[in-house]
Amino acid sequence: MDLQKTDVLVIGAGAVGAMALWQLSKREGVSVVGIEQYGRVHSHGSYAGESRVFRTAVHEGGTYVRMIQRSRDLWRELERESGRDIYYEVGALSIAPEGFPDLVTALGTVREFDLPHRVLSDSELRKEYPQHLIQDGDIGLFDEHGGGLRPEVAIMSALDIAEKNGAKLFFNTPVIGVEEHPGGVVVRTTQGSWLAGKVVVASGSWSTRLSPELNELLRLQVLGLTWFMPRDPAAFAPDRFPAFLRDQGPVHFFGAPSFDGYAFKACTNPEWPVFRDVAEVPTSHTREELIKIGQRAAELFDGINPEPVRQSVHHCAYTPDRLPVVDQSTSGRIVTVTGLSGHGFKFxxxxxxxxxxxxxxxxxxxxxxxxxxxxxxxxAQLGAYTGGGH
Ligand SMILES: Cc1cc2nc3c(=O)[nH]c(=O)nc-3n(C[C@H](O)[C@H](O)[C@H](O)COP(=O)(O)OP(=O)(O)OC[C@H]3O[C@@H](n4cnc5c(N)ncnc54)[C@H](O)[C@@H]3O)c2cc1C
Structure with a gap:
């Protein structure tokens, strides 16, 4: 077998892969290769869809705060190095009835870590954010370091810098096998094979195809995105409308301000089952789902047209407790990062x-x-994958 050689090879140039390539490419004297099954910045990855919510006031508790704080510095560094706008620090507003468990945990997190924030009553919310239709007894938590991230711009930036620093990137090249040998890791692709000293597997929703040991741990959850047209688009622009999370009864909405000047993102998820392989995941909402999402959105936001003007359906690899997988094989040669569980873009x-x-x-x-x-x-303590919901 004719093998090309590299010190480090990264499988997948999506969210994690692009960041790993950026970081690895800064290291002197290390040859770095990245291999991606689709083109540079594509629409199939879990990162696709214009924006991602960035929050430091996470309702998942303190586990993620240090990771997010370090990431915040690195997001700024990536903006400086690329000269592109990636992190819109417009704040993130969580709105829910007082006592709602996720909001209580988020409040605990901001207080424990002394994160800059404001708590708003229902009347303050109505005055400051008239775009949101507020119920009596709602409260708001405004996370000052929160905001919106531009995922496609972030990945393009990290890959461009990695390449400028000397990394060699190969696109439209699916990896079809990874085998550890005493002399290194053999990575087989549709366009030939590589011998790498170390490999980073960052293959997201496709992880179980290359790493069958993840079969029982990971499931794919489906996440839909929808955008709505407000009658007054300026009121939903980033300078007036922060990223948001809304909880009302069983309905959870999340979204971002308008980046295109005519529509803003407001999404909720129908009751989709979990899947094992990307090939099984639905590729669009049904008409009934879109009508229902539109009706719910119209109950939460003022002056919007209830027909989604854009929509897309995505998938993400979840672990049961939504903690990511960051693992190094016993030999130390293979590092696997996956299972970002629908909330990992920020870190x-x-x-x-x-x-x-x-x-x-x-x-x-x-x-x-x-x-x-x-x-x-x-x-093993759980018995089987029991994850569900977002
Ligand atoms: C709709 C949606 C909304 C979300 N909202 C938020 C949010 O608001 N805030 C937040 O923090 N997080 C959010 N997330 C989560 C976050 O975006 C994902 O968890 C993250 O993008 C996953 O990154 P990844 O690198 O694991 O996967 P990806 O970004 O999908 O990257 C995997 C890459 O590997 C490539 N690949 C796979 N197999 C192979 C192979 N065999 N050979 C070569 N290449 C391969 C793929 O083509 C892809 O490019 C959201 C996720 C979704 C789907």
């Missing part, structure tokens, strides 16, 4: 930095609960 710069540190054998601050054996232990 991908930290994951990319950790991947590069693990490859180099540097000290890291990776939470030991993210290692695969720890995940499998928790899964």
């Amino acid at each position: 991908i710069p930290q994951l990319g930095e950790w991947a590069a540190q693990l490859v180099a054998g540097d000290d890291t601050t990776v939470d030991p609960r993210f290692a695969l054996p720890a995940h499998m232990q928790r899964l």
Whole structure:
């Protein structure tokens, strides 16, 4: 077999892969290759869809705060290095009835970590954010460091810089096999094979195809995106309308301000089942789902047309407890980062930095609960995958 050689090879140039390539490419004297099954910045990845909500006031509690704070610095660094706008620090507003459990946890997080925030009553919300239709007894948590991220711009920027720093990137090249050998890792692609000293597997929703040991741990959840046209688009522009999370009864909505000047993103998810493989995931909402989402959106936002003007359906690899997988094989040669569970875009710069540190054998601050054996232990306690909901 004719093998091309590299020190490090990254499989997948999506969210995690792009950040790992950016970080690895900064290291002197290390040859770096990235291999992606689609083109540069495509529409099939879990990152696709114009914007991602960035929050420091996470309702998942303190687990993620340090990762998000480090990522915030790295998002700024990526903006400086690329000269592009990626992180719109317009704030993130969570609105829910007082006492709603996720909001209570988020309030606990901002207080514990002293994160800049404001708490707004129902009347303050109505005055400051008339775009939101507020129920009596709602409260708002405004996360000052929150906002919107531009995922496609972020990935393009990280890949461009990695390439400028000397990384070699190959697109439209699916990886079809990964095997550890005493002399390195053989990575087989549709366009030939590589021998790599170390490999970072960042293949997102496709992870189980290359790493069957993840079969029982990961499931694909479906996440739909919808955009609505307000009668007054200026009121939904980033300078007046923060990223948001809304909870009302069983309905959860999330979204971002208008980046295109005519529509803003407001999404909720129908009761989709979980899937095992990308090939099984639906590719569009049904007409009935879109009508229902539109009706719900019209109950939450003032002056909007209830017909979604844009919509798309995506997938993401979830673990049962939504903690990501950050794992290094026993030999140390293969680092796997996946299972970002529908909320991981905000901290991908930290994951990319950790991947590069693990490859180099540097000290890291990776939470030991993210290692695969720890995940499998928790899964064994559960008995089977029980994740569900977003
Ligand atoms: C609709 C939606 C909304 C979300 N909203 C938020 C949010 O508001 N805030 C937030 O923080 N997070 C959010 N997330 C989560 C976040 O966007 C994802 O968790 C994250 O993008 C996953 O990154 P990844 O690198 O694991 O996967 P991806 O970004 O999908 O990257 C995987 C890459 O690997 C490539 N690949 C796979 N297999 C192979 C192979 N065999 N050979 C070569 N290449 C391969 C793929 O083509 C892809 O480019 C959301 C996710 C979705 C789907």
